[in-house]
Amino acid sequence: MTDWSWLVPLPVVLPLSAAGLALALYRRPRLQRIVSLATLTIVAVVSAALLVLADSGPVVVEVGDWAAPVGINLVADRLSALMLTVSSVVILCVLVYSLAQGREDGERFAPISIFHPTYLVLSAGVANAFLSGDLFNIYVGFEILLAASYVLITLSGTTERIRAGTIYVVVAILSSVLFLVAIAAVYAAVGTVNLAQLAIRLPEVDPGVRLVLQSMLLLAFGIKAAVFPLSAWLPDSYPTAPAPVTAVFAGLLTKVGVYAIIRTQTLLFPGGQLDDVLMWVALATMVVGILGAVAQDDIKRLLSFTLVSHIGYMVFGVALGSVHGWTAAIYYVAHHITVQTALFLVVGLVERFGGTTSLDRLGGLAKMTPVLAVLFFVPAMNLGGIPPLSGFLGKVGLLEAGVELGTPVGYALVVGSVVTSLLTLYALIKAWNKAFWQSPPEPLPAHHVPAHMVVPTAALVVVSLALTVFAGPLYAYTGRAAQSLAERRPYIEAVLPDGQRGEGESQHAADETDDHDTDGAATQDGGDR
Amino acid sequence: MSPNLVFVVTIAALFTVGVYLVLERSLTRILLGIVLLGNGTNLLILVAGGAAGSPPLVDVQSDRPMSDPLPQALILTAIVITLGLTAFLLAMAYRSWQLHHHDEVQDDVEDRRIVRLAARDERAFEDDDTESEGESLDEEAASARDETDEGEAFDGAPAERPPPRTDHTHGKEGR
DSSP states (O other): OOOOGGGTTHHHHHHHHHHHHHHHTTTOHHHHHHHHHHHHHHHHHHHHHHHHHHTTSOEEEEGGGOOTTTSOEEEEOHHHHHHHHHHHHHHHHHHHHHHHHHHHHGGGTOOHHHHHHHHHHHHHHHHHHHHBOBHHHHHHHHHHHHHHHHHHHTGGGOHHHHHHHHHHHHHHHHHHHHHHHHHHHHHHHHSOOBHHHHHHHGGGSOHHHHHHHHHHHHHHHHHHHTOGGGOTHHHHHGGGSOHHHHHHIIIIIHHHHHHHHHHIIIIISTTOTTHHHHHHHHHHHHHHHHHHHHTOSBHHHHHHHHHHHHHHHHHHHHHHOSHHHHHHHHHHHHHHHHHHHHHHHHHHHHHHHHSOOBTTTOOOHHHHOHHHHHHHHHHHHHHHTOTTSHHHHHHHHHHHHHHHHOSHHHHHHHHHHHHHHHHHHHHHHHHHIIIIISOOSSOOOOOOOOHHHHHHHHHHHHHHHHHHHTHHHHHHHHHHHHHHHHHOHHHHHHHOTTSSOOSSHHHHHHHHTTOGGGSSTTTSSOSOO | OOOOHHHHHHHHHHHHHHHHHHTSSBHHHHHHHHHHHHHHHHHHHHHHTOSOBSOSSTTOOOSSOBOOHHHHHHHHHHHHHHHHHHHHHHHHHHHHHHHHSOOBOOOOHHHHHHHHHHHTTOOSOOSSTTOSOSOOHHHHHHTOOOTTOOSSSOOOOOTTSOOOOHHHHTTSTTO
């Protein structure tokens, strides 16, 4: 069998190199566009290939051929390959959308010489966070994508964006500091930051210490994922950015946090500690988030609140601690990335058409632009969980897993998620009635919406429908992903075949000198005594 | 192994002062707080490396104990990241000063609206949909100041207009 592992670093390396190239080409906007488009297309294809490859076992690359616990490794298992594929498709669609918007608005949309490199860096950061098999490298991935997101959210430095961006940046930096402190604590406890080795060593640590480490990691990831008590930064900061930026943030950035939570709860800290806490947190996130959405009269803010609320569903699935729960949670993540991004893109089009996103001022869009109406309606119903769309399937999976758990908390969450689902439907129907059906208080400007902005949005809506049509195979795939998460062994053995070292070059060096023990004599047993 | 007490005290001090500064309202002070927190974290990683021991490389013999190189690599990465973010935050603080003559981090706009409505004992929503105050949150945010409100410092330019640059940055310097 051909060794395809060289594909694994590409989603990180290609966009990073292309970002440099795009920056160097800042005088040639047309070339810049071609570079970004080509790169992200290749990344999407590579991710899809990894999705297939990872199905027959994790694909591991040891960067620089340094054997695993010493060097950094990238791992594409089913979970990360799936996340990577969905996110690269979304990133590609949003890029096409923003290219069209850039062509329409020129420099008013974004200084294009800045937008393209930053966007590529963001894509590299997301891929790095998903693929990394090393806790510190996940931190680096987070920083790459966050640094890019700081630039994107304050693009062109208007009053509003600086105001909202300040809060966003400060909160994100603080969560990163927290993450770093957690890494330091983990290193002090077990003397490694390699995920596979952590998975072997962490269970040996004193339960109290383990609980502290786990809570710190979850706290850091919880801020990034916008889980309820830590979510207040999100609804105020996202809506101010340009539509494509908000869309890609809403789709991806919080999901990176969710992905990290999944890894923490499955690979690093199996056994369901803190699952009960996460359950309550999930319930609070769902309910508080959706109550916020119901109260909004601005459609972008409304969607930001539904984003927070639906993070609760994913945390619910993770906290169930069963294969069924994880299956549904992973499926829900894939569904939610596409749907939420599509909705934000449509709202960008609505804003373009009507000149506002305030529900008090919009109206009559269904008659004026039936295309936008359809494009809004389908993902909105999908988010609300109307059968037979993918939102419904994901929610049913979660509900089944919740009932299967059978504890009072489980039932409370089942009820909570049904209520949240209904309230989501209510909030979106309210938005639909106000923006699309009622007559506008003042005539809308009815600006032209160019077709090449509608097409990528429509493409994303079609992708979200494809998640429904191909729900069978996809759900089976997430099921296998959840199964291997539960087993843990496939991941660990792929990285460290003998439980000690990977297969890189330094393994041979170690063999030659017949000295296996030099690896971490200084690094181990740091501070846990 | 027990960690060096000096380190521990320093880390504690850095974190305490850092947290205090992060709670301030001025972005510059928050930035200083973040720098201190970052340095505290770096020291923490260094302590996490533990005491010196045998060399970590194959074929290297050393008479004296060597320290663990991995935390140093981690710290170096973290320092570089903190440096970049510090520069970015400084640029944001400066931009904020250009726009508003202050670098204050504002309260959540919506929170403030709710507080104001509560103070006036009004409902947040009139049921007649279109009957709103006619001012969106964004517009409100543009003219709002929080604690350091001095009444006339901000001239109330609409949010989306390209900001006036030169005419503001001169003249009122050293406010």
